[in-house]
Amino acid sequence: MVRLSPGPHKDRARADAELLLLHVLGKNKSWLMAHLDEELAEDNAVHYIELIERRFKGEPIQYITGEMEFYGLPFRVTPDVLIPRPETEHLVDKVIELAARFEQPRILDIGTGAGAIAVALAHKLPHAHIAATDISERALAVARENAKRNGVDLRFLLGDLLAPVAGERFEIVVSNPPYVPNADRATLSVEVREHEPALALFAGEDGLDVYRRLIPAVFGALTPGGFVAFEIGCGQSTAIADLLVHAGFEQIEFIPDLQGILRVACAWRP
Numbered sequence: 001m002v003r004l005s006p007g008p009h010k011d012r013a014r015a016d017a018e019l020l021l022l023h024v025l026g027k028n029k030s031w032l033m034a035h036l037d038e039e040l041a042e043d044n045a046v047h048y049i050e051l052i053e054r055r056f057k058g059e060p061i062q063y064i065t066g067e068m069e070f071y072g073l074p075f076r077v078t079p080d081v082l083i084p085r086p087e088t089e090h091l092v093d094k095v096i097e098l099a100a101r102f103e104q105p106r107i108l109d110i111g112t113g114a115g116a117i118a119v120a121l122a123h124k125l126p127h128a129h130i131a132a133t134d135i136s137e138r139a140l141a142v143a144r145e146n147a148k149r150n151g152v153d154l155r156f157l158l159g160d161l162l163a164p165v166a167g168e169r170f171e172i173v174v175s176n177p178p179y180v181p182n183a184d185r186a187t188l189s190v191e192v193r194e195h196e197p198a199l200a201l202f203a204g205e206d207g208l209d210v211y212r213r214l215i216p217a218v219f220g221a222l223t224p225g226g227f228v229a230f231e232i233g234c235g236q237s238t239a240i241a242d243l244l245v246h247a248g249f250e251q252i253e254f255i256p257d258l259q260g261i262l263r264v265a266c267a268w269r270p
Contacts, residue, residue: 016061020051023065058190071120075146080138082200084116087257088176091231091264092120094255095174098227098266099125102171108133108221110161110175110214113200115143117174122152131155133164136199162217171226173218179233181207207233211240216247222269229266237262
């Protein structure tokens with residue numbers, strides 16, 4: 001903990017040190033509390049110091065351990081994928097709600113990354129037919145591993161946005177695309193700015209570059225009566241609503257996260 005205290009996350013120094021120790025030992029907190037007086041084996045001590053140093057330099061805990069939980073499921077994460085955020089669970093909630101309108105919905109997850117959204121949906125909606133695309137083969141490798149780990153079966157396809165599913169139609173399209181404006185780069189924490197993949201974060205000067213391509217393309221891929229749902233950035237709802245209306249969508253809805261920020265956009269294709 002002493003080493004982490006002056007680091008970029010001093011407010012989490014104790015919790016981070018404990019979590020990394022448990023990771024090295026492969027034990028839970030109850031075991032640790034019962035063995036506080038035990039000394040670390042030399043190999044464990046060396047490994048622990050290495051992990052502490054990585055965290056001191058700002059590397060995300062999730063990349064160091066390679067593990068995290070999303071929607072109650074275990075996921076592997078690597079620097080090739082964006083770390084799934086808790087607020088993205090609101091997006092999954094909305095898609096599950098929408099899927100109840102269809103007997104066997106065809107669902108497409110665009111820019112799947114670690115596969116968090118697609119795998120969570122496949123776990124909750126075993127009757128759905130789910131496909132997921134990503135422009136990164138390395139990201140898809142992580143997503144496939146997470147699908148196997150959680151015992152779900154879905155299609156993973158390499159390519160930009162909807163290109164891998166050209167000609168197919170879906171009842172629901174979901175996406176958590178890059179939406180951070182380039183100008184906001186300096187405001188991000190060191191663990192995000194220097195460690196997470198820029199391709200999954202930044203989308204032009206106003207953060208809307210991907211939406212401008214995605215929204216009209218999704219309209220054409222949805223069946224009449226289908227829905228699009230995607231995550232958006234803080235303050236982007238007005239611009240997103242304009243893009244949706246221009247593309248022909250109706251019944252536009254925005255859903256706030258636990259901080260009251262409009263985080264999920266949803267719209268219906270007539």
